[in-house]
Amino acid sequence: MIADLLENRLLAAALVVIAVPFVLVGYILFVEWILRRAPRRAADVIRPWLWLGPALVFLGVFLVYPTFATIVRSFMNRKGDEFVGFANFEWFFTQDSTLTALRNNALWVILLPLLVVGIGLFIAVLVDRVRYEGGVKTVVFLPMAISFVAAGTIWKFLYDLDPNVGTFNAAVTKLGGDPIAYTVVQPWNNFFLILVGVWLLTGFAMVILSAGLKGISTELLEAARVDGASEPQIFRQIIWPLLLPTVAVVATTIVIYALKTFDVVYTMTNGNFDTDVIANNMFTQLYSNLRPERAAAVAVVLLVAIVPLMFINIRRFRQQEAIR
Amino acid sequence: MTQVQVPVAIGAQVAPRREPRRRFGSAPVHIILVVATLAFAIPAVALLVASFRTAAATNSSGWWTAFLPPWQFTLENYQYVFSRSGLDQAFLNSVIITIPATIIVVLVAAFAAYAFAWMSFPGRQVLFVIVVGLLVVPLQVTFVPVLTLFREFKPFGIAINGTMLAVWLAHTGYGLPFAIFLLRNYFGGLPREVFESAAIDGAGPSTAFFRLVVPMSVPALASLVIFQFLWVWNDLLVALVYLGPIPENHPLSVKLASLTTSFGGGWQYLTAAAFVSMVVPILVFLGLQRYFVRGITGGAVKG
Numbered sequence: 179m180i181a182d183l184l185e186n187r188l189l190a191a192a193l194v195v196i197a198v199p200f201v202l203v204g205y206i207l208f209v210e211w212i213l214r215r216a217p218r219r220a221a222d223v224i225r226p227w228l229w230l231g232p233a234l235v236f237l238g239v240f241l242v243y244p245t246f247a248t249i250v251r252s253f254m255n256r257k258g259d260e261f262v263g264f265a266n267f268e269w270f271f272t273q274d275s276t277l278t279a280l281r282n283n284a285l286w287v288i289l290l291p292l293l294v295v296g297i298g299l300f301i302a303v304l305v306d307r308v309r310y311e312g313g314v315k316t317v318v319f320l321p322m323a324i325s326f327v328a329a330g331t332i333w334k335f336l337y338d339l340d341p342n343v344g345t346f347n348a349a350v351t352k353l354g355g356d357p358i359a360y361t362v363v364q365p366w367n368n369f370f371l372i373l374v375g376v377w378l379l380t381g382f383a384m385v386i387l388s389a390g391l392k393g394i395s396t397e398l399l400e401a402a403r404v405d406g407a408s409e410p411q412i413f414r415q416i417i418w419p420l421l422l423p424t425v426a427v428v429a430t431t432i433v434i435y436a437l438k439t440f441d442v443v444y445t446m447t448n449g450n451f452d453t454d455v456i457a458n459n460m461f462t463q464l465y466s467n468l469r470p471e472r473a474a475a476v477a478v479v480l481l482v483a484i485v486p487l488m489f490i491n492i493r494r495f496r497q498q499e500a501i502r
Numbered sequence: 503m504t505q506v507q508v509p510v511a512i513g514a515q516v517a518p519r520r521e522p523r524r525r526f527g528s529a530p531v532h533i534i535l536v537v538a539t540l541a542f543a544i545p546a547v548a549l550l551v552a553s554f555r556t557a558a559a560t561n562s563s564g565w566w567t568a569f570l571p572p573w574q575f576t577l578e579n580y581q582y583v584f585s586r587s588g589l590d591q592a593f594l595n596s597v598i599i600t601i602p603a604t605i606i607v608v609l610v611a612a613f614a615a616y617a618f619a620w621m622s623f624p625g626r627q628v629l630f631v632i633v634v635g636l637l638v639v640p641l642q643v644t645f646v647p648v649l650t651l652f653r654e655f656k657p658f659g660i661a662i663n664g665t666m667l668a669v670w671l672a673h674t675g676y677g678l679p680f681a682i683f684l685l686r687n688y689f690g691g692l693p694r695e696v697f698e699s700a701a702i703d704g705a706g707p708s709t710a711f712f713r714l715v716v717p718m719s720v721p722a723l724a725s726l727v728i729f730q731f732l733w734v735w736n737d738l739l740v741a742l743v744y745l746g747p748i749p750e751n752h753p754l755s756v757k758l759a760s761l762t763t764s765f766g767g768g769w770q771y772l773t774a775a776a777f778v779s780m781v782v783p784i785l786v787f788l789g790l791q792r793y794f795v796r797g798i799t800g801g802a803v804k805g
Contacts, residue, residue, distance in 0.1 A: 187666060187751075191598040194670065195605060202609045203712075210708040225707065226623035233614035233678055239651070240675025241636050244644035251646055301538055304531050314535055316791070318542045323787035323794075324780050325736030327755045331762055331776040332549045335769055340561075343769065345548055348564050377545060385795055386511050427511045434638050441738045445759050460642045461739075465746065470646045477642040488638050494513030495634045 202232065245481070252474040266475035276476070279454040283483075285368050286375070286436040286455065291429045293376045298383025299425065302391055303413065305384075315388070319381035326378065326441030333374045334446055337361060364452045371453055374442050379435065383428045390424035391417070427494070434487050437480060456480050510680055512637060514799040546780075553579055553773035560770050579774035589775055591750070592757035596782075598666060599741070599753050600734045603673035607730050608723065610674065611681030616711050618682065619689035620697060630686070636679040645743050648672065652744065664748040672744055673734050681726055684797065688722035689715060721793065728790050729797035732783050754779040 209228045213221040255262045270276050301318060305311045321329065337360040338344030347357040360370040394417060402412050440457035447453045449462065456476060464473035551565045559574040568574070583589040617623075618630055652663035662668045692715065700710045716723070738755040745751045752760075758779050761772060787794060 187598055188594070190666065191602055194602040198602065198606055199609060202613075206613060206708055206711070210706055214706065223623070226617045226621040226626075229613045229617035229621065232610045233682060236610060236675045236678050237633070237636065240648060240672060241639055241644060241679070244647035245639060247647035248643050301535070304535055307531055308535060314539050316788075317539045319791070320546070320784065320787065321542065323732060323783040324546070325738065325755055325783070327736075327738050327758050328776045328780050331758060331772055332545045334762065335552065335773060336545055336548060338769070342563055343561060345544070345564065345566070377542065380542070382798060386514055386799060389799075424514065427514045431511050438640050438642075444738070445762055457640070457642055461742075464645060464743075474646050477640065477645070480640045481643045484638055484640055488635050491512045491638060492631055492634050495631070498513050
């Protein structure tokens with residue numbers, strides 16, 4: 179029975195892999211075939227919309243429509259048939275559990291970018307001065323390919339309470355301390371979860387900052403050195419100001435990331451021991467508590483937190499377009 | 503990596519590579535870099551080593567002792583997770599979910615990106631700014647309505663919710679803003695003369711697209727394929743939400759998350775399962791790192 183199902187699933191996937199490109203390419207060729215027969219001016223007006231069509235349908239169905247529907251849903255009751263005003267938001271801002279999630283997200287939003295950008299910049303600057311740059315970069319960057327779920331498993335293993343198993347507690351007991359339950363001790367456990375994010379994302383910051391660093395002219399730095407500037411002075415007065423726009427881009431990206439944090443918390447603690455975050459709370463409301471109206475309200479809170487960052491991104495994109 | 507989305511630095515401006523700098527690392531620099539490299543490598547190394555150790559060894563001594571005799575390495579953990587806990591099926595599911603979800607996104611995005619880059623139409627700017635905005639919309643905001651849609655919309659009487667079709671479609675929708683953004687940035691940088699001379703030769707838009715744009719944009723398309731592939735493969739949230747009801751369809755990420763709970767302290771199995779889920783992304787990453795970097799900057803890296 180299962181083998182049967184598996185076979186069908188494979189078959190379905192194989193069919194999709196072959197048929198979908200066929201259908202999509204066929205669609206474009208068909209569209210152009212029709213347009214060639216239409217009056218030139220009409221064809222030029224309609225053409226872009228037909229090429230955009232499939233994408234607009236997907237974006238509309240899976241992103242635009244659901245966003246508005248969720249906003250509406252967050253003002254409805256559990257069954258979704260009655261308008262309840264701000265009741266769901268009142269619930270959100272008066273519960274200990276959701277307020278804890280909000281506090282933890284604030285911790286993520288502050289600490290994650292600070293550590294990721296700080297460590298990433300530190301490594302990027304140092305690695306620029308050695309011959310084995312590529313090797314260090316690959317190692318630091320590699321965790322980016324690892325899923326947050328796998329990372330959660332890895333770090334749970336490192337954090338294991340038994341000093342004969344957990345790497346961290348082995349080190350702690352070697353130094354004469356008592357083993358620590360890293361995912362349980364409050365409020366520090368949040369910090370230990372954030373550390374997992376730091377491990378995964380520092381490579382991202384490092385790679386982009388390093389590329390920015392390579393854009394700073396060598397002559398400028400050499401000139402400063404000839405004039406007798408010390409390395410810290412060069413960093414503070416030349417590198418840092420020139421790198422600031424890149425730092426801002428990376429920091430914005432990491433803040434957005436921190437706001438959406440879900441996987442690490444879900445796998446490592448599932449929000450227990452006061453480590454819950456908004457995205458995990460939303461999932462709990464949706465699946466464990468079966469309260470779609472509350473889940474919608476939690477999602478809207480998340481959206482509202484992200485909107486300012488969205489505008490920052492859009493403004494930056496426009497500036498970039500202007501110099502293109 | 504993904505959380506919900508792989509981080510993408512929007513607006514990153516990356517200059518062309520300058521002349522190689524004089525290398526003058528001093529002793530403290532070397533020491534700091536070696537320590538940092540070790541710190542980043544150790545977690546993954548610990549996992550890899552532990553996954554090849556016997557249960558008795560893992561539970562009584564740290565993974566770092568494995569390098570000293572008596573060597574107690576075994577393949578049993580991998581045999582167990584594949585034969586007894588359904589990881590083989592989860593692996594297959596990951597493949598089945600990832601490949602179509604990648605192909606659909608790339609094609610749909612390429613058509614749209616071509617229109618954004620080389621066709622003029624009213625609302626082009628506004629529409630593209632909306633796409634840039636959609637890049638950061640938290641997926642959480644879409645779950646309730648899309649779930650309702652999947653439950654109620656039943657083509658040919660088949661419920662979509664919980665099926666592979668649901669995740670294929672959802673991943674396509676969620677992956678599109680970035681895909682369009684990346685490809686449009688690249689297509690837009692192609693030389694105008696090529697299109698003009700093609701038009702003079704009587705080539706229509708479809709010919710220009712398939713014969714010129716696609717072959718000239720292989721690097722950008724490769725970045726997108728890798729990026730989307732890693733994103734879908736590593737995704738937990740989307741699979742969890744839309745495949746929730748049918749465990750037989752669960753990919754590696756969901757399987758691993760549930761094993762973390764059910765195996766409790768069975769580190770020998772958990773480490774093996776985690777490594778299985780990591781193998782494909784790591785190989786893809788190591789082999790194609792260059793394209794991956796391009797993806798991260800949304801096409802801002804040249805050359």
